[in-house]
Amino acid sequence: MDRMLKEYFLDKDELQTFVQRLIGKYEVLGMKLEDGELKYSRINSVDELRLPSSHRPLVPPKKWFYPERETLFTYRISRGRVKIEDSLKKLLTMKRIFFGMRPCDVRSLHILDKILLGRFHDPYYGIRRENTLIIELTCNEPAEYCFCTMVGGGPYVEDGCDVIFTRISEGFLVETRTVNGAKLIENNKDIFRKAREEEIIERNEIIARAYSKIEAKCVDLERLYNTLVRIYDSDMWNDYSEKCFSCGKCNFICPTCHCFDIYDEVDANLSSGARVRIWDSCHFLSFTRVAGGIVFRRERTSRVKQRIYHKLCYSIDEIGEISCVGCGRCIEVCPSKIDVREIIAKLEG
Structure with a gap:
């Protein structure tokens, strides 16, 4: 620019x-x-x-x-x-x-x-x-x-x-x-x-x-990244997954989530149709379903981790910065009130 x-x-x-x-x-x-x-x-x-x-x-x-x-x-x-x-x-x-x-x-x-x-x-x-x-x-x-x-x-x-x-x-x-x-x-x-x-x-x-x-103070993002790498198999993710309904609200309301699915709509006469793209959610069981009915993230814990790690860890590897902007929308809409601020604070502590 x-x-x-x-x-x-x-x-x-x-x-x-x-x-x-x-x-x-x-x-x-x-x-x-x-x-x-x-x-x-x-x-x-x-x-x-x-x-x-x-x-x-x-x-x-x-x-x-x-x-x-x-x-x-x-x-x-x-x-x-x-x-x-x-x-x-x-x-x-x-x-x-x-x-x-x-x-x-x-x-x-x-x-x-x-x-x-x-x-x-x-x-x-x-x-x-x-x-x-x-x-x-x-x-x-x-x-x-x-x-x-x-x-x-x-x-x-x-x-x-x-x-x-x-x-x-x-x-x-x-x-x-x-x-x-x-x-x-x-x-x-x-x-x-x-x-x-x-x-x-x-x-x-x-x-x-x-x-x-704004009460939330800036965290050391490099330290946060290293902590996430270290505690990938921690039991704390089971605690959060027990609260999660896998409804996908946090994904759809997030300003940076961008995962999608593509399908074809074909008219009944088979002579015309359209290719359509729709938003998708990494919290959905179907998100990682592939041919043969195999689902790579069948356990809810793995899906909860995927969202947090993508925002705070994988994005740094992909684009050089985290992909959470701190808007708080995910906290506002979550039916279980899972609070990413608490997760970050816990990781920092």
Whole structure:
């Protein structure tokens, strides 16, 4: 990502003007209330957009880049010839702005980029990512389940976004992080001005307070890795597996889980069909089932370990960092209240 670091100020009274301009040019995604719940969704009018000082939607932004169900291509057989239509064509003209993404979710995209745009390139994810400009919204206040600082993140992150908005007393301190972000602000320079020193200081103080309010302190990730390697056969994993229902909620709500299954849908006339990709869960018994009915992780303990080890250990080997961003969603939805913060603390102790 090309860097273009500048700091601006946007008056709170000009926010609506800015958002309205974006809606006129882009498909805008952001936080809005739907059925009383805060969700990442399409923003069709200025009044729908929510930019709270705290809280993050329960469902992460992953689905807007990596849908839970996606048709990869369709095919039709006519007179002995097969015609295939790739769904990539429909994505090429996409032009989106994601306004108000939380720092933990920005970091999750940074991790997914390494996974899905690395050694194995996912073109469907890649096009959506390339055609979406990300505006991060700093967390002024931590939420109940946040532990981003424990895993090397925080209420403000600099990598993975194009622009950062931080709410201050009279408006927003706005930072451009990429060339595309700088162009966006430059194209609206009539409502932005250069940030003053006192506004930058206020932003810095807000971020420092937010860090201090998060109880989870950063752990030594190298030490954690070595501990996990050493205790792979520990009985502690049996204790956690006894609580686990293997429901897969933690996987589906996680902003970085990316495992999938692929199947073909064939019409009754056998002349047309589609290849479909859906999310999958390493907690499911069927996840490691292969030909002959063999299941490599039949015991629940092995599946519980797989998720924890993939997040905190295997990811370091694969992409150079852990794949947990500390958003706390898995803790929030787990019916048994298995708490990854407790697991990490236990490993640290």
